[in-house]
Amino acid sequence: MTFILPCSPTITRQDRFDFLESDDLEASFWIILEYILSDSLESVTDVASLINVLETISVILRGEALTNYTFLQYFLDTHLGDSKSEKSKDFFAVIWPGLVHLALELPSLFPDSCIPPFNGKSTSELILSRRQVASLVVHQFLCSLPAHPWQTESFVDLSPWYADSSSLHRGAVHAYLTALFTYFERLATSNDEGGIIHYQVDDWPIIFTVRVFDEDLEFRLSSSSRLNRMDVITLPQASTAPEYLGLPGGACVVSANKCLGFGPTGTQEEVHVGISPEAYPATLLAPPLRDNQVLVCQGSVLHAETKDTHVDWRSRVMLFMDALELDLVDSSSPAGEYIPDLRPDYLCRELIKAYTAFSTSTRGSSESYSHVATGLWGCGAFGGNRQVKAIIQWCAASMAGVSALRYICSGTDQYDFATELQQFVSGVEDIPEEDRGAEKVFSTLIDRGKGLQGGVSEHVGPDGVFQYVLRHLMP
Numbered sequence: 001m002t003f004i005l006p007c008s009p010t011i012t013r014q015d016r017f018d019f020l021e022s023d024d025l026e027a028s029f030w031i032i033l034e035y036i037l038s039d040s041l042e043s044v045t046d047v048a049s050l051i052n053v054l055e056t057i058s059v060i061l062r063g064e065a066l067t068n069y070t071f072l073q074y075f076l077d078t079h080l081g082d083s084k085s086e087k088s089k090d091f092f093a094v095i096w097p098g099l100v101h102l103a104l105e106l107p108s109l110f111p112d113s114c115i116p117p118f119n120g121k122s123t124s125e126l127i128l129s130r131r132q133v134a135s136l137v138v139h140q141f142l143c144s145l146p147a148h149p150w151q152t153e154s155f156v157d158l159s160p161w162y163a164d165s166s167s168l169h170r171g172a173v174h175a176y177l178t179a180l181f182t183y184f185e186r187l188a189t190s191n192d193e194g195g196i197i198h199y200q201v202d203d204w205p206i207i208f209t210v211r212v213f214d215e216d217l218e219f220r221l222s223s224s225s226r227l228n229r230m231d232v233i234t235l236p237q238a239s240t241a242p243e244y245l246g247l248p249g250g251a252c253v254v255s256a257n258k259c260l261g262f263g264p265t266g267t268q269e270e271v272h273v274g275i276s277p278e279a280y281p282a283t284l285l286a287p288p289l290r291d292n293q294v295l296v297c298q299g300s301v302l303h304a305e306t307k308d309t310h311v312d313w314r315s316r317v318m319l320f321m322d323a324l325e326l327d328l329v330d331s332s333s334p335a336g337e338y339i340p341d342l343r344p345d346y347l348c349r350e351l352i353k354a355y356t357a358f359s360t361s362t363r364g365s366s367e368s369y370s371h372v373a374t375g376l377w378g379c380g381a382f383g384g385n386r387q388v389k390a391i392i393q394w395c396a397a398s399m400a401g402v403s404a405l406r407y408i409c410s411g412t413d414q415y416d417f418a419t420e421l422q423q424f425v426s427g428v429e430d431i432p433e434e435d436r437g438a439e440k441v442f443s444t445l446i447d448r449g450k451g452l453q454g455g456v457s458e459h460v461g462p463d464g465v466f467q468y469v470l471r472h473l474m475p
Contacts (some may be wrong), residue, residue: 001117001149003284006030007106008113011146013060032060033144037100045092046083047076057144070164075177095188103138118210118286125209126285129201134187136281150287154261161264172266176274179303183277204314206278206299208285213292213356217348224399224438232422235410240275240302242311244408249370251317255377258289258322272318276300279318291349294357295320319357323378324350339462341388342449351442354396368401375408386417387465391445395438424466435475444472
């Protein structure tokens with residue numbers, strides 16, 4: 001399925017405000033949008049008139065405006081100041097016209113009026129220029145993109161950040177919008193040497209890859225003779241410093257939903273995407289991820305660090321991998337009441353997902369990642385077991401040849417787990433190497449899962465997996 005862009009002649013809408021003064025029942029949505037945006041170069045002079053343009057676009061495209069723009073208005077009033085401030089004057093006189101021109105470049109940037117679809121059966125990639133990405137991001141801000149052509153729970157645009165609803169995490173969304181408008185400010189200098197869209201696609205591509213597992217899991221496990229290094233890192237609070245984002249030479253796990261995207265609730269996925277505007281188009285590219293698929297984004301800049309010359313953001317890699325939603329598993333399932341993660345089919349699914357994410361390095365290199373930065377993948381709202389998920393990721397990283405898995409625990413609520421994990425890692429390292437390969441460790445989990453299904457009475461509580469594995473690895 002192909003994502004059709006608003007410049008496609010196949011998208012027609014009723015000209016509800018008679019902008020084109022035509023007798024036709026419907027007109028090309030793009031021609032109407034061109035009129036609205038061109039007119040906005042004169043009419044948009046303050047926050048109220050900007051929001052009026054967003055409402056008009058929504059009414060034309062969807063037949064109704066969004067519920068409200070309360071939080072967006074609050075943010076803009078705070079971010080820009082009153083209409084007499086220099087920041088406000090600069091935005092409406094310089095930045096807004098630049099955004100309009102970028103939006104109107106869409107037909108020339110995407111001559112086929114669509115985003116090419118990924119091949120769902122094998123690994124495939126889409127390479128975009130930063131200018132193409134910038135134009136898409138502006139349309140996501142304008143909410144001028146049509147709906148997904150596939151069934152999904154994610155969003156094509158940034159509208160979830162605009163309404164002040166009960167589900168809105170105000171602090172998180174304020175950070176996302178700050179990142180977005182910082183990005184817009186940098187676009188204003190985009191034609192200067194070194195500007196965001198000055199780069200040609202060969203110099204700085206934004207690469208989206210859907211990676212598909214099409215190997216034999218048992219073979220991959222058996223060919224991994226040892227567990228590679230696991231580094232446990234504790235932080236007083238979550239950090240997006242480059243060294244915790246897989247830089248340099250590595251990659252960072254984004255604990256994604258299978259329906260990729262962003263929302264207003266402050267999840268780890270939303271934070272990573274929300275503060276990285278060049279990653280926003282990820283939600284336009286692929287239908288919900290299958291069990292053997294991950295999406296990888298390379299080259300997206302973190303807004304707060306864009307001027308740091310020591311960071312090569314072109315090599316930044318975001319690994320979008322979704323975990324099983326184990327909070328939905330019936331407690332009477334064969335896996336037992338306490339740890340549904342241990343069902344053998346669930347274990348294999350999660351190992352395949354993590355291995356697929358970790359297994360290929362950056363474009364143009366045949367080497368494995370130097371390290372992968374990760375954390376409590378699938379252990380929040382999805383109800384995953386922290387100990388099981390950590391072991392799975394360690395095995396997957398070793399299978400993929402990743403030199404080190406950097407497991408980051410942040411905040412006081414993760415401190416105790418970091419201590420448990422470090423003790424487990426130390427315990428495994430004390431076992432002779434021939435008795436602690438990835439296959440042996442993972443098989444211990446599988447055997448436990450099969451035992452639960454077979455009614456084995458040995459009790460392993462949710463906090464006892466590490467000790468169980470250590471006992472069964474001992475020669």
